[in-house]
Amino acid sequence: MTFDTLIGHRQQKNILHRALSSQHLAHAYLFEGPDGVGKKMMALAFVRARLCENGTGCETCPACLKVNNDNHPDIHFLTADGAAIKIEQIRALQQELSLRPLEGNGKFCLIDGAEHLTNGAANALLKTLEEPQPGTMIILLTSQPETLLPTIRSRCQRLPFMRLPKQQLANLLVQKLDLGDTEATVLAALSEGSFKKALGPNRELFLEKRHKLIQTLSALSAGSTIPTFTFADELETEKETLFDILDIFQSFYRDLLLLKHNRPLEELVNQDLLEILQHQKHSTTTASLLTKLKALESARFHLQRNVNRRLALEVMLMRITAA
Amino acid sequence: MSYQVLARKWRPQFFEDLVGQEHVSQTLKNAITADRVHHAFLFTGARGVGKTSAARIFAKALNCQTGPTTQPCGVCPSCVEITNSQGSDVLEIDGASNTGVDDIRELRESIRYLPSQSRYKIYIIDEVHMLSINAFNALLKTLEEPPEHAKFIFATTEPHKIPITILSRCQRFDFKKIGLAPLQIRLRHIVDKENIKVEDSGLTIIARSGGGSMRDALSTLDQVIAFCGDQIDDEELQSLLGLVSRSLLLETVRSILERDPGRSLALVQKVDEHGHSFRQFCQQLVELVRSLVILKVVAQPGELIDVGEAELEEINTLAGPASLEDLQRLLAILIRTEADLAISNYPRLTMEMVLVKLAGMPAGVEVATLIKRLEALEAQLASGIPAPKGPAVEKTPAPQAVAAPQPEEPAVKQSAPLQAVDTGEKNWAGLVEFVKNRHKPRISSLLEQSSLLLLELPCLRIGMPGRYFSLADSDMRQAIQSLAVEYFATEVKLEVEKIGNGDKVPLSLHEERTQQESDRQKKLRENAVEHPLVKSALDIFGGKIESVKPIDKGFV
Numbered sequence: 082m083t084f085d086t087l088i089g090h091r092q093q094k095n096i097l098h099r100a101l102s103s104q105h106l107a108h109a110y111l112f113e114g115p116d117g118v119g120k121k122m123m124a125l126a127f128v129r130a131r132l133c134e135n136g137t138g139c140e141t142c143p144a145c146l147k148v149n150n151d152n153h154p155d156i157h158f159l160t161a162d163g164a165a166i167k168i169e170q171i172r173a174l175q176q177e178l179s180l181r182p183l184e185g186n187g188k189f190c191l192i193d194g195a196e197h198l199t200n201g202a203a204n205a206l207l208k209t210l211e212e213p214q215p216g217t218m219i220i221l222l223t224s225q226p227e228t229l230l231p232t233i234r235s236r237c238q239r240l241p242f243m244r245l246p247k248q249q250l251a252n253l254l255v256q257k258l259d260l261g262d263t264e265a266t267v268l269a270a271l272s273e274g275s276f277k278k279a280l281g282p283n284r285e286l287f288l289e290k291r292h293k294l295i296q297t298l299s300a301l302s303a304g305s306t307i308p309t310f311t312f313a314d315e316l317e318t319e320k321e322t323l324f325d326i327l328d329i330f331q332s333f334y335r336d337l338l339l340l341k342h343n344r345p346l347e348e349l350v351n352q353d354l355l356e357i358l359q360h361q362k363h364s365t366t367t368a369s370l371l372t373k374l375k376a377l378e379s380a381r382f383h384l385q386r387n388v389n390r391r392l393a394l395e396v397m398l399m400r401i402t403a404a
Numbered sequence: 405m406s407y408q409v410l411a412r413k414w415r416p417q418f419f420e421d422l423v424g425q426e427h428v429s430q431t432l433k434n435a436i437t438a439d440r441v442h443h444a445f446l447f448t449g450a451r452g453v454g455k456t457s458a459a460r461i462f463a464k465a466l467n468c469q470t471g472p473t474t475q476p477c478g479v480c481p482s483c484v485e486i487t488n489s490q491g492s493d494v495l496e497i498d499g500a501s502n503t504g505v506d507d508i509r510e511l512r513e514s515i516r517y518l519p520s521q522s523r524y525k526i527y528i529i530d531e532v533h534m535l536s537i538n539a540f541n542a543l544l545k546t547l548e549e550p551p552e553h554a555k556f557i558f559a560t561t562e563p564h565k566i567p568i569t570i571l572s573r574c575q576r577f578d579f580k581k582i583g584l585a586p587l588q589i590r591l592r593h594i595v596d597k598e599n600i601k602v603e604d605s606g607l608t609i610i611a612r613s614g615g616g617s618m619r620d621a622l623s624t625l626d627q628v629i630a631f632c633g634d635q636i637d638d639e640e641l642q643s644l645l646g647l648v649s650r651s652l653l654l655e656t657v658r659s660i661l662e663r664d665p666g667r668s669l670a671l672v673q674k675v676d677e678h679g680h681s682f683r684q685f686c687q688q689l690v691e692l693v694r695s696l697v698i699l700k701v702v703a704q705p706g707e708l709i710d711v712g713e714a715e716l717e718e719i720n721t722l723a724g725p726a727s728l729e730d731l732q733r734l735l736a737i738l739i740r741t742e743a744d745l746a747i748s749n750y751p752r753l754t755m756e757m758v759l760v761k762l763a764g765m766p767a768g769v770e771v772a773t774l775i776k777r778l779e780a781l782e783a784q785l786a787s788g789i790p791a792p793k794g795p796a797v798e799k800t801p802a803p804q805a806v807a808a809p810q811p812e813e814p815a816v817k818q819s820a821p822l823q824a825v826d827t828g829e830k831n832w833a834g835l836v837e838f839v840k841n842r843h844k845p846r847i848s849s850l851l852e853q854s855s856l857l858l859l860e861l862p863c864l865r866i867g868m869p870g871r872y873f874s875l876a877d878s879d880m881r882q883a884i885q886s887l888a889v890e891y892f893a894t895e896v897k898l899e900v901e902k903i904g905n906g907d908k909v910p911l912s913l914h915e916e917r918t919q920q921e922s923d924r925q926k927k928l929r930e931n932a933v934e935h936p937l938v939k940s941a942l943d944i945f946g947g948k949i950e951s952v953k954p955i956d957k958g959f960v
Binding site: 092095096099100103104105106107108109171172175201204205206207208209211212225227228231232234235236237238239240241243244273304305306307328331335338339342343344348367368371374375378381 | 407408409411412450451452456489498500501503530531533534561617619620623624626627629630631633644646665666669670673679681683746748749750753754756757760761764936937940
């Protein structure tokens with residue numbers, strides 16, 4: 082995939098294009114932006130354009146093909162080994178980068194998920210990141226730039242990536258997946274401008290199970306103790322998709338919040354559930370919606386930190402129904 | 405690659421280039437001229453303020469072939485080697501990669517040998533805070549009394565991680581953040597040399613984005629040049645750096661202060677459409693509200709806030725009607741939100757929630773004011789003036805505060821007739837209570853069983869059931885009468901009548917109480933039976949309700 086075939090990110094493409102044509106290339110870049118919007122693709126396209134024998138990223142020369150097949154000897158690809166990128170990996174990288182390039186005009190290093198660098202690894206990278214061997218380029222990719230060391234951030238040229246506009250993603254989904262307009266809009270809104278999410282395995286969850294989930298949730302009330310616990314039980318079994326389900330709940334209450342404040346309908350996520358939304362709109366207050374959203378947020382926070390899942394979900398639902 | 409990023413290309417090579425660290429360069433220069441150079445230095449400070457650069461310049465100054473000088477020549481082999489960081493006598497060690505005690509042992513081995521060509525053997529250990537504790541300890545003796553020809557320079561951003569024993573052996577220099585003005589002058593110097601055209605206002609934006617760090621500012625400048633080429637336009641700059649326009653920010657704060665959550669949400673939508681990061685948006689909001697607070701507190705803010713005349717005017721009108729408490733609360737919440745946004749996985753929602761909450765909040769009252777009011781109220785109560793019921797309550801800000809005591813009220817009301825609260829009015833129940841308090845159990849229990857037939861002072865006529873009537877002998881009557889006189893504080897004529905079983909008389913206090921008790925029991929039972937939990941328990945087990953026992957006497 083060359084620059085031109087990448088979807089969206091016009092500004093970012095422009096910047097990299099200009100850097101390439103004027104040879105004003107920094108030795109360290111930090112690509113920051115949400116997951117699954119195409120940071121890695123962009124980085125690969127950029128590197129390919131540098132390594133390409135025709136200087137364009139033609140995809141036909143041997144160098145380009147090697148990049149595409151992930152076996153170019155001068156590209157080093159670093160990802161989390163287990164939960165983190167460890168200091169040993171960085172040391173090995175430094176060793177590699179101290180050598181001359183084998184085929185290309187420089188060595189390239191892509192660190193995907195730079196937020197996974199351990200403290201030691203990040204510190205060990207600092208000197209290399211500041212003054213690498215001539216011809217070396219390090220590209221860090223991250224979705225959470227704020228969690229990186231400030232000393233790392235300050236050594237890189239930062240290139241922020243935005244979420245893809247909802248409409249653009251929706252149009253793409255209509256084309257590629259043959260979805261209806263409403264479905265595509267809902268899916269695009271729920272995946273927050275991320276290709277990965279929209280095209281991922283959660284399509285069925287987002288499109289079909291959502292109705293049922295939201296109906297069950299909105300049917301709960303403060304008195305319905307037993308259904309609440311049953312529902313928590315159900316949710317607990319959803320190991321893989323639990324966070325996406327929380328996303329769905331969040332989107333539902335957010336829609337209500339927007340409706341309460343008379344925002345236009347296009348801004349809503351669950352546009353196909355207008356009936357339930359309109360119905361619920363009158364029976365809730367802004368304060369209770371905020372409490373519910375807070376409950377969801379704190380449940381997510383705790384679930385990410387290895388608590389008793391069942392308990393966390395029960396507490397969450399109880400707080401939601403009580404609000 | 406011929407191109408080097410600006411931060412590297414323009415790395416200071418002389419003490420004069422070191423911007424904003426005059427206190428350090430002056431001290432170091434004086435040490436050299438006075439020939440009193442310590443053997444170990446620690447350079448600390450934020451990122452990108454010139455620690456590593458200063459270490460290299462100092463090394464050059466010490467090793468320059470023209471003698472230890474405050475003006476390293478920059479052309480002799482020693483200076484050139486250091487500039488290219490390949491000197492054999494100046495060793496730049498990456499403290500974060502060589503963290504172990506073995507690395508330090510190696511260093512101790514090599515330190516014994518004289519420098520190969522220069523005056524001193526200089527060890528620059530960058531990121532020294534990452535050394536292991538053993539490595540630090542292995543270094544202690546060497547650091548205290550190194551050979552004459554050895555000098556140490558440590559550089560770190562985190563001095564608090566360095567053991568105290570190391571700190572005490574070093575001369576420590578704290579590098580300051582670089583002020584906006586010197587940063588801008590240096591940037592101007594660089595862009596002029598690079599033939600890049602930027603307006604002063606553009607440079608101010610870039611300098612501010614650096615946040616006191618030269619390297620951050622230069623990285624931003626690089627980024628801007630990569631995007632705009634040689635001609636940098638302010639508007640392009642704003643969009644590239646993701647800065648939210650001032651008007652959008654002002655409008656947001658206005659919508660909050662005017663308590664219009666709908667408009668706040670519309671503005672969030674706008675911010676999203678422009679593709680701004682919400683964290684950035686929140687940071688800028690914090691900055692704006694900060695200037696509002698400062699305007700409220702200081703009459704002539706001057707340098708405290710840096711905004712133009714026209715904007716100052718606008719901010720002033722915005723701050724006008726808002727109270728300081730409100731603004732401070734706004735600031736506090738926004739600052740917290742900014743931290744929340746960093747970890748939020750749905751920043752837009754977080755922002756929306758906060759704005760709705762802020763716009764929906766009633767005007768704040770300072771805790772000190774509340775306490776004062778409370779104290780005044782207490783003083784009034786203590787001096788016996790009945791508390792003003794209406795106004796004090798109405799003034800309290802949150803409606804919840806008014807609603808809070810309500811649930812208790814029914815309970816109080818219900819027990820009122822029994823406890824015969826001294827309401828100032830003398831009545832029958834009051835008399836009975838009074839007798840009880842006088843520790844006359846016999847009389848009070850007798851009175852409790854009796855019914856009041858007439859109370860028209862001085863006439864008090866009570867009826868006693870037949871079985872108790874005989875107890876009321878003349879002594880007893882005497883005692884009752886004297887107690888009643890004491891209670892009503894007037895003359896009382898006591899008459900006691902015997903009442904039969906069929907006679908229609910008002911209920912005695914005792915009977916009243918029993919009846920209320922059974923009413924309560926009945927109500928409890930009803931409530932319990934109707935409770936959904938009980939119902940579904942009955943459904944599941946197919947049982948029936950045997951009895952209902954209250955566990956808490958406070959509620960019905």
